Amino acid sequence: MPLYKTLTPNPQTTVKIWKITESYDDLLKPVTLKPENMERVLGMKSELHQRGFLSVRHLLAEFGYQDSDLFYDENGKPHLKDGKHISITHSFTFSGVVVSDCEVGIDIEKQREKIGRIAHKFMDYESQYLDSNDKEYVRKLTVIWCVKESLYKLFATPGLSFLQHTMVIPFMIHDEETVAWIDYDNKKYRYNTTFLEFEGFSCAIALPS
Incomplete structure (x- = not known):
C-alpha cells in the first residue's frame, strides 16, 4: 500500500504515515541504500523490522529525500543533510x-492492554487525572506514552526520564491535542502535541510551543 495518511500540524511541519502491506522484496526493489544500511537490513532477524526500516525509506522518498540524505548523531537522533528537522x-x-x-x-504505538502493567514506569x-476504570484508559495511556516518546526523541538528551522529567497535561481523546512539558536540569520546556488514532494504533507529534 502506498502512503496512508498526510498531516500538517503547522505550516512548517508535515507528517507522512505508511501502512506496511508490501513484502520485503517489494519494499527493497525501488530503494537505494547506503552500504552500511544495506548491511543493517540484512542483519535484522525480524522481517517485520526489515519492512519497517524499508518503509521509512519510501516515506523519505515521499518528501523528496534518499537514504543518503539521512544521518544520525552520537545520541542516535536522525538529521537531514539540508538542515531540516526529522523524526522517525x-x-x-x-x-x-x-x-x-x-x-x-513522532511516535506510533499499538494500543494494547498490557500497557497498564507498565504505566507506573513512565x-x-x-496518574492523578487518569481513571483505570475509564473505558478509554488504554487509549489514553497509549497517547501519553506516544507523547513522552516523541518528547524523548525531540530532546535527545542522555539521562532524560519519562517518569521524572516529562509531564502531559490532561486531555480527552477527541481533543487530538494537548500540551506537554520537559523539566530537566532546572529548566522547563513547553511543547504542543498533536495526536491521532487509526486501526488500533496511536500516534503523537511534539513541537516546541
Missing part, C-alpha cells in the same frame, strides 16, 4: 516520518 517511528504495520523547520518528535503526574 515504526510499530508493527505502520511507520511515520515528520519533517519540520523546527525540532520535532508516568507520575498523569
Whole structure:
C-alpha cells in the first residue's frame, strides 16, 4: 500500500504515515541504500523490522529525500543533510516520518492492554487525572506514552526520564491535542502535541510551543 495518511500540524511541519502491506522484496526493489544500511537490513532477524526500516525509506522518498540524505548523531537522533528537522517511528504495520523547520518528535504505538502493567514506569503526574476504570484508559495511556516518546526523541538528551522529567497535561481523546512539558536540569520546556488514532494504533507529534 502506498502512503496512508498526510498531516500538517503547522505550516512548517508535515507528517507522512505508511501502512506496511508490501513484502520485503517489494519494499527493497525501488530503494537505494547506503552500504552500511544495506548491511543493517540484512542483519535484522525480524522481517517485520526489515519492512519497517524499508518503509521509512519510501516515506523519505515521499518528501523528496534518499537514504543518503539521512544521518544520525552520537545520541542516535536522525538529521537531514539540508538542515531540516526529522523524526522517525515504526510499530508493527505502520511507520511515520515528520519533517519540520523546527525540532520535532513522532511516535506510533499499538494500543494494547498490557500497557497498564507498565504505566507506573513512565508516568507520575498523569496518574492523578487518569481513571483505570475509564473505558478509554488504554487509549489514553497509549497517547501519553506516544507523547513522552516523541518528547524523548525531540530532546535527545542522555539521562532524560519519562517518569521524572516529562509531564502531559490532561486531555480527552477527541481533543487530538494537548500540551506537554520537559523539566530537566532546572529548566522547563513547553511543547504542543498533536495526536491521532487509526486501526488500533496511536500516534503523537511534539513541537516546541
